[in-house]
Structure formats: structure tokens, C-alpha cells
Amino acid sequence: MPAEPGTTEVSGEFQARILALVARIPPGRVMTYGQLALLAGHPGAARQAGHVMNGLMGGQDGEGADLPWQRVINAQGRVSTHKLGFGDLQERLLRAEGVPFDASGRCDLSARQWWPEEDRDAPPEALF
DNA sequence: CGCTTGACAAAGG
DNA sequence: CCCTTTGCCAAGC
Numbered sequence: 385m386p387a388e389p390g391t392t393e394v395s396g397e398f399q400a401r402i403l404a405l406v407a408r409i410p411p412g413r414v415m416t417y418g419q420l421a422l423l424a425g426h427p428g429a430a431r432q433a434g435h436v437m438n439g440l441m442g443g444q445d446g447e448g449a450d451l452p453w454q455r456v457i458n459a460q461g462r463v464s465t466h467k468l469g470f471g472d473l474q475e476r477l478l479r480a481e482g483v484p485f486d487a488s489g490r491c492d493l494s495a496r497q498w499w500p501e502e503d504r505d506a507p508p509e510a511l512f
Numbered sequence: 513c514g515c516t517t518g519a520c521a522a523a524g525g
Numbered sequence: 526c527c528c529t530t531t532g533c534c535a536a537g538c
Binding site for chain 1 (some may be wrong): 527532533535536538
């Protein structure tokens, strides 16, 4: 449908790319905003990655309702939704998936961060 | 058409 | 380890 060769439809591409990546995150694993932006083709646009997530919250048409938005955290290994009001919920959901959070609300990114290259690899028992 | 905002990231104190 | 500043880029107004 984009009949215009010059139109910047990439903006929607960015959003779709982010959502597609989030949907690919296996349970028990997490991704960072900067990572999403990088894989989306916009390195450095970590903030925008978060903006996209914020957008899927308003639409309740079941489009992004299935997206595991909870598996998206910041590079510090902490959830960036605390001030939004559902930070506690996100931590709870991740913890229920097997992602342990520190008393400070931090998790081990080195062990839980997931990359598409790993291909839905299940978390080994060693991590359990 | 331009300023302000923001689910971020990295560096410095 | 916690807090503050700077940079970055897209979307909203």
C-alpha cells in the first residue's frame, strides 16, 4: 500500500520492528530498549523504543495485547515502569517467569538478556 | 515548521 | 552504589 516511493514509511517500520522483536522474546528472558532500537535499525533510539511500548498500552484492540511488554527492561537490569505505576506488576510477571529480581529491583542481565540469534533457546537448569 | 517531552544509555562525581 | 548531566532520536503539540 505505500504507493509513494519517497514517503517515510520507515517510521511505522520502526514501531513494527520493535513489536516484532518483543513478541519474539521467550519467557524467562529480557531485552533492553537500546537493544531493541539497535535491532530495529535505529541505534541510539532507545527512548523511542520505550515510546513505542507506551503506545501499545493505549490500544486495547488486542493488537499488542499479546506482546510480552514485561520482558522489556532498561540496560541497568531494572524495569523503567516504576513511575508509571505498574513497575511492581512487571517485576512480578518476570519473577513468575523465572527472572529473579534483586532486593534493589535489579536482575542479572548478562544471564537473562536474550538475543534473536539464540533462537528461542530455553533457559538451562543451571540458571534455575 | 520548531520546541518540548520521554517505559533510555553511558559517563562522571 | 546512588545521583546528576549529556547525548540521541522520534513522536506529539
